[in-house]
Amino acid sequence: MKAICIEKPGEIHVAEIALPQRKEGEALIEVKSMGVCGSDVAAYRFNHPNCHYPLIIGHEIAGIVREIGPNATGIAAGDRVVLDPYLYCGHCYPCSQGHTNCCESLHVLGVQVDGAMCEYVAHPADMLIKIPDSMTWKEAALAEPLTIGIHGIHTMGVQAGEHVTIIGAGTIGLMAALTAKACGAVPILVDVVDGRLQKAREMGLEYTVNSLTEDAEAYIRDLTHGRMSETVMEASGAEAGIANALRYASYLGRIALTGWPKGDVTLPTALITRKELQVRGSRTSVNEFAEAIDLISQGKVDVNPFITVAVPFEELPEHIIGQAQHPDTYLKIVGLL
Structure with a gap:
């Protein structure tokens, strides 16, 4: 499958990588839209201390569930979802207090671990949030920020x-x-x-x-x-x-x-x-995706004016380079598959 990869700072391209293998407790997602975060641009521009290279970037992700295990609750194949990208350990002190965003070993997709700016991604099923049919894929990509x-x-x-x-x-x-x-x-x-x-x-x-x-x-x-x-x-x-x-x-x-x-x-x-x-x-977020989806779907927060450009997946590298060179020109880039 295709993925957006930063080989090293200053080198970004569309790469061919293996399809992900879904593990127990995970779902396989066909990615439909992705937002470009400032951290993605930073990983391209600088030798980011939290990143490894080469790196698949992307954590503002929406798509369709294609495969899921039989024991999943609340999510089924065919559901339209956004991904909560903050992977936590579940047993450190902050996690025990419900503040998983402050996990002592927090891993964010596209930063400490490979991200989801690709055609398919395997992700924990309990970290998927359903979105209504009325929400566009462009809007869904902005739920995470x-x-x-x-x-x-x-x-x-x-x-x-x-x-x-x-x-x-x-x-x-x-x-x-x-x-x-x-x-x-x-x-x-x-x-x-x-x-x-x-x-x-x-x-x-x-x-x-x-x-x-x-x-x-x-x-x-x-x-x-x-x-x-x-x-x-x-x-x-x-x-x-x-x-x-x-x-x-x-x-x-x-x-x-x-x-x-x-x-x-x-x-x-x-x-x-x-x-x-x-x-x-105030670090990232915790259990706030449902509220974000509600604000967007009810029209209380219009995220469409944030989108500077919505481009085909293959054009993302050139626009990420453009944002790195001219940051004030872009507010939000959205890629579509």
Whole structure:
């Protein structure tokens, strides 16, 4: 079968590999659509420390169940599904607490292990989530990144009527903002690129501010009548963004750190203490696929505007190279089989 393979950083192509063999407890999936994640592009651009090479990439995957064992429950051959790509051990402390996203030996498809950007993939049957017939394959490919935005909103415990300041208007930040809006909260997008903020406004996100050219703190203070933001999600990973999260938060504010910094970051802990801020990490997602599918299928979160291009499977390498060279040109690439 065909697969998208990175032989080493800077070398990506359509490869011929063996068909997967379904093991006990797994289902065989005919892949129909796949989204390109920033981690896929990073694996192409850099010698990613978490990746092995050569590497089959891809973890934003949807398809049709073609084979499944007799003891599977809730999933049958012919079902349309998305894949939960976060493989966990099931016995470490976080797993015992139900936080499988924090598994001490977590393996993500297309990162620590080969991914599913290929024609067929074998995957644990209990990590498949059914999607309705009304959902397009393009939409289904965006369920996984939406779960990360949802998880950030859950991490902060966002309530209707609260302000949610989101630093970083990339895919995850925008999806978190749309989720917050669907929950009845008031999202505020902060970024340093006007094009991203324009995209946010086109998606119906009213409150945006460029922290490079405007006083974002004053903007948030004015919008919240002096309170500042009850919740803040840091989705950029930039050191300045992390520091600003503390400034943008209200007293007793709740902060979710979703972005991945490239190095160590210094935090002014006196400000955390003075405001009694709750600062929490927010990693991937856990048990949030059903909610993502519901938000998409009911039209509460429209993921179609995220899709910059939807291309045939064989054209994915050239578009991944394009995104690596011109990151601001793409929001989301979707491949179709």
